[in-house]
Amino acid sequence: VVQQLTEEQKMKREGYLQKRRRKGGHTQSATKKNQIQILATNITSDQVDMQGLYPIYSLRWQVEILFKTWKSLFHIDKVRAMNPERFSCHLYGTLIHILLSSMIAFQCRYYLYQKHQIEGSEFKCIDHVKSAIEEDQGQALYHSTSFITLIKNIYQNVYRHGRKDHRYQHKSPFDILYLTYEQTFQAV
Incomplete structure (x- = not known):
């Protein structure tokens, strides 16, 4: 295009x-x-018009931000020398930690956006979740009442400290995805 x-x-x-x-x-x-x-793409003009393509194309940076977050917070690019069995355990543990942190952070960000029209920073939200899980040493994951308390504390920290700085009047990923969903569901 x-x-x-x-x-x-x-x-x-x-x-x-x-x-x-x-x-x-x-x-x-x-x-x-x-x-x-x-812009080079394999999306046809029947699926998305030319003006709608650029916002979708800009979402690719969200993937880069996510990998940067994982690399910075979970240090997935640095591993000490260890035997293969220990490395497997370390890798799986880190991937589970990343999965939990990402899922909880996304839900907090989504709820913040839906309820308060505030967009949370991906990096800040995952950092708050990671810190909360590490401080709790994973104990809240086994008890539903302490897990709910943990989630509420994470949400409050994200609400207070996790706001994303908007620069240059860029649309947020939530805005772009909402437009995409709206176009998709109108077509059906």
Whole structure:
């Protein structure tokens, strides 16, 4: 998909290119491509129109943020030397910790957005959940009343400290996905 940029988008891109020029990262091909935007996809125009494609394409950064979060908080890129059986246990334990933290953080973020129209930061939310599970040493996972208390504490911490900073008036992933869901369900 090739589309011409609006004047506002051209100005933003030109500002970015000027910063790169000052750092010595200027390329002539970037200057030539300042007028258009090119997206390569296998989605047909029947499924999504050209204007709806860019917000969906921008969601790919959410995957990058998630992997960065896992790498930063759970240190999945650094493992000490150990025997294979111990490594398997360590890997499975870490993956379970990531799964629990991600699921609880997503539910907290979703509830915050639904109830208060506040978007929680992926990184901050997972960090709060990870810390709460580690402080509790997993004991709350075995008792339903302490688990509910743990979830409430996590939610309150995310509400107080986990807000996402919105920059440059970007749409949130929740906004983009809602638009996508709305278009999908209208078509059915």
